[in-house]
Each structure stands twice: as structure tokens, then as C-alpha cells.
Amino acid sequence: MTLKEVKDILSAEVISGDHDLGKEIKCAFAAELLSDVLALAQQGALLITGFTNSQVVYAADLANLCAILFIRGKKPNEETKRLATQKKLPLLTTPFMMFEACGILYEYGLKTCAIEMENGKDGK
Amino acid sequence: MTLSDLVKSFGLKIEAGKDRLREGVTGGYASDLLSDVIAHSRKGNVWITIQTHPNIVAVATMKELSGIILTGGRQPEAETIQKAEHEGIPILASPLFTFELVGRLYQMGISGMSPC
Amino acid sequence: MERTENNILFHRIFPIEGGDFTNAGSTSDQIKKILKEAGFSNTLIRRICIAAFEAEMNVICYASKGTLSLYIARSFLKIVVNDEGKGIRDINLAMSEGYSTADEKIRELGFGAGMGLPNIRKNADEMVLTSQFNQGTHLEFTVYLDRQEAALPFE
Numbered sequence: 001m002t003l004k005e006v007k008d009i010l011s012a013e014v015i016s017g018d019h020d021l022g023k024e025i026k027c028a029f030a031a032e033l034l035s036d037v038l039a040l041a042q043q044g045a046l047l048i049t050g051f052t053n054s055q056v057v058y059a060a061d062l063a064n065l066c067a068i069l070f071i072r073g074k075k076p077n078e079e080t081k082r083l084a085t086q087k088k089l090p091l092l093t094t095p096f097m098m099f100e101a102c103g104i105l106y107e108y109g110l111k112t113c114a115i116e117m118e119n120g121k122d123g124k
Numbered sequence: 125m126t127l128s129d130l131v132k133s134f135g136l137k138i139e140a141g142k143d144r145l146r147e148g149v150t151g152g153y154a155s156d157l158l159s160d161v162i163a164h165s166r167k168g169n170v171w172i173t174i175q176t177h178p179n180i181v182a183v184a185t186m187k188e189l190s191g192i193i194l195t196g197g198r199q200p201e202a203e204t205i206q207k208a209e210h211e212g213i214p215i216l217a218s219p220l221f222t223f224e225l226v227g228r229l230y231q232m233g234i235s236g237m238s239p240c
Numbered sequence: 241m242e243r244t245e246n247n248i249l250f251h252r253i254f255p256i257e258g259g260d261f262t263n264a265g266s267t268s269d270q271i272k273k274i275l276k277e278a279g280f281s282n283t284l285i286r287r288i289c290i291a292a293f294e295a296e297m298n299v300i301c302y303a304s305k306g307t308l309s310l311y312i313a314r315s316f317l318k319i320v321v322n323d324e325g326k327g328i329r330d331i332n333l334a335m336s337e338g339y340s341t342a343d344e345k346i347r348e349l350g351f352g353a354g355m356g357l358p359n360i361r362k363n364a365d366e367m368v369l370t371s372q373f374n375q376g377t378h379l380e381f382t383v384y385l386d387r388q389e390a391a392l393p394f395e
Contacts, residue, residue, distance in 0.1 A: 028223045029221065029223060030154065030221070030222040030223040030226065031156060031174065031222065032155060032156035032157050032160075032350050033156050033174060033175075033350055033351065033352075033353035033355075034297075034350055034351060034353075035294065035351070035353045035354075035355035035356050035359055036174060036196070036353055036355060038290045038293065038294065038355075038359055039355050039358075039359050039362070040196070040221070043286070048223065050155060050157055050160055051157065051350040053261070053264075053349065053350065054262075054264075054265060055261075055264050055265045055297075055349075055350070056350075057265075058264075058265030058266070058268065058269050058293065059265065059293060061269070061272070062268060062269075062272060062286065062289045062290050062293055063286065063290065064282065064286060072160075072164070079262075096236070097153070097154075097164070097236045098153075098154040098155055098226075098236070099151075099152045099153055099154045099172070099226055099229075099230070099235075099236030100230070100235065100236035102154060102222070102223050102226035102227055102230070103226055103227055103229070103230025103231070103235075103236065104230070105223075105227070106223065106224070106226070106227020106228070106230060106231070107227070107230065107231065111224075112220070112221045112223040112224035112227070113221065113223075156350070156353075157348060157350065158347065158348065159348055174353065175347070175353075176338055176354075177340070177347070179344070179347075198338065199338065201338075
């Protein structure tokens with residue numbers, strides 16, 4: 001699924017970042033706690049979240065995610081948008097709530113990120 | 125649809141409130157930000173989250189939610205379970221990530237828009 | 241003088257202000273830029289920067305102030321974080337997934353899920369964590385380059 005399809009399916013608006021909507025999304029991850037995103041989201045994932053502070057852009061950039069989709073029409077502040085544009089990370093917003101947004105995308109075939117780590121694995 | 129149906133369909137682990145699973149579910153609400161849940165969830169919603177601390181019980185009680193499902197294999201803290209039993213709030217757990225669990229719930233007919 | 245494997249080729253110290261949520265993430269972002277310019281692989285950068293982000297957030301969430309130092313050597317990358325603040329009462333508990341001492345404010349900001357230290361351990365080859373309750377915490381973690389596929393870029 002590409003970002004363009006997400007935009008169309010969820011009536012989303014692109015608010016900043018990279019406007020290349022042809023990007024292919026690897027998988028989806030829905031979370032509002034950043035440590036989970038860093039621990040579990042795979043590279044190339046679409047992050048679906050209601051968390052709009054600038055840390056979400058830093059975190060998404062560090063984890064090499066594909067784009068961020070904010071739910072419930074939420075929009076981040078100017079600083080966050082500026083950061084996203086600098087990092088060429090697309091930010092979209094959809095009027096749907098988190099539950100509906102995930103439900104609809106899942107129905108259209110978008111998969112969740114696979115579990116990469118083994119539980120209880122220590123550092124090498 | 126009741127919580128009991130969800131437990132059966134998804135093999136959810138019952139962490140608390142096993143006697144309150146006949147609650148009807150009015151819809152689903154997914155969020156990890158408590159203020160969001162307080163502002164927008166509706167009575168009878170089942171709350172999907174990864175938050176495991178005792179405050180989730182207070183929120184669920186305040187909003188009269190039907191129950192809480194923790195995703196990603198999370199387990200509630202001991203104090204959370206105690207509080208949940210005391211308040212009669214069911215807490216269930218799934219190894220699936222939020223996105224997938226919500227996707228499947230949605231396919232079963234649970235929607236994010238509950239009737240007013 | 242001949243260079244040894246452990247000679248530090250690059251070192252920078254970043255100050256972190258406790259409670260400074262506005263700039264949270266900017267230190268790890270700067271580290272990412274440095275490592276990218278130095279030519280390290282994406283995989284390596286991701287590991288170190290995710291760990292650095294978690295460490296940075298811990299100082300901001302729980303300490304009054306701290307410093308994060310990045311060391312680049314021929315055979316490893318290392319980050320050392322020292323902070324002053326309430327410290328960690330029980331290190332074993334702190335290292336377990338899901339355990340958190342975050343307050344309401346921190347949780348509402350989207351942090352405090354209890355995954356920070358486990359995330360650091362997962363991404364580093366070695367990790368040292370010591371703390372004096374009510375004084376501060378010392379954290380260091382290392383990623384060894386010879387265990388990576390990419391060789392040091394400026395060989």
C-alpha cells in the first residue's frame with residue numbers, strides 16, 4: 001500500500017514533510033508511547049498515532065519509518081512540521097479515530113509490523 | 125457482542141474481572157494517552173492500549189468502559205489487577221499488536237463510533 | 241605514535257537539561273547527523289541512536305540535568321551518560337520491561353512505558369548502569385564495530 005492510497009482511503013491531508021506519496025508502506029504500527037515505537041516498529045513502517053510533539057518526528061526518523069499518520073484530525077505544531085520537512089518525513093492527518101483508522105487500513109490489507117526481537121534477549 | 129465473545133474469538137488472557145465478561149461492548153477505543161480516552165471514549169467501549177499502570181482502572185471506571193485489552197503481550201502491574209478486581213473492570217490481554225487486534229475487532233463488527 | 245584499536249578518534253559532550261521536553265530528541269538527532277557524515281551504516285546508526293534517544297529521554301524525564309558523551313574509536317562507538325537527580329532505587333526492576341516510575345505528566349507526554357532501559361540493552365553490545373538513589377545515574381553503552389558488517393568508513 002502506498003501513502004497515496006492511505007490518503008485516499010482515510011480522507012487524509014498531507015500536512016508537511018515529503019510529498020512523495022508514491023512511497024510504499026512496509027507495515028503499520030499504532031502507538032502513542034514512543035519507546036514501543038522504537039522497540040518494535042520496523043523500518044519503512046507507517047506510524048499511526050495521536051502523539052503530536054516533536055519527539056515523534058525524532059523517533060520516527062531514528063527508526064527509519066516511512067511516514068506518520070495523526071488521527072482524529074490532530075495536527076502538530078509548527079516546530080514539529082518544520083522538523084518533518086527538514087527530515088523529509090511525510091506527516092498526514094486523518095479525521096478518523098485511531099480505532100477506525102486501523103480497522104479500515106487493516107481491511108484494505110495493510111499488515112502489522114512483524115515481531116523482530118526475541119523476548120528476554122540480552123545485548124550481544 | 126460481549127467481552128466473553130472476544131475472549132473466545134481471540135484467545136484473550138483474562139487478567140482481572142472474569143465475572144464481568146457478559147458486558148456488552150458498545151464500540152472500541154484505541155489510545156495510549158489517558159487524556160484522549162477521558163475526552164473521547166464512550167460508555168461501554170472496550171479500550172485497547174499498552175498502558176499497564178493502575179491509573180487505567182480509574183479512567184475505565186470514570187468513563188464506564190466495558191473493559192480494557194492490553195496488546196503486545198503486555199501484562200498489567202500487580203496493583204492494576206488489584207484495583208481492577210476491586211472496581212469490577214475486566215482486563216484482558218493479547219499478544220497481538222494494537223494495529224492487528226483493532227483490525228480484527230473491526231472486521232468482527234466492532235466500530236469506533238458508538239451510538240450516542 | 242601508532243594508533244591502537246581503542247584510541248578515541250572523536251569525542252563530543254552534549255548537555256541535557258532535565259524537564260526540557262521541548263528539545264527532547266535533539267541530542268540523538270545531532271548524533272545521527274555526526275554518524276551519518278562519518279559514513280557509518282544505517283543499521284549501526286539506528287541501533288546507537290535509538291539507544292541514545294532512550295538515554296536522553298531518561299535524563300529529561302527523571303533527572304535535573306546531565307551530559308551525554310559520544311565517543312568514536314576505531315573498533316567501537318560508545319555513549320556515556322551522567323546525570324544528577326533522583327537516580328534509580330532498584331536497577332534490576334528498572335531493567336525489566338514494563339517497569340516504570342513515570343508520573344502523570346511524563347505519561348501524558350507519551351513516555352514512561354517502561355521500555356527505555358530494556359531498549360538500550362537490546363541495541364547495545366555492552367551496557368553498564370550504576371546509580372545512587374537521590375544523587376544520580378551513570379549509564380554507558382557500547383557497540384563494537386568489528387561485530388558489524390561495515391568496516392570503519394575512514395580506514
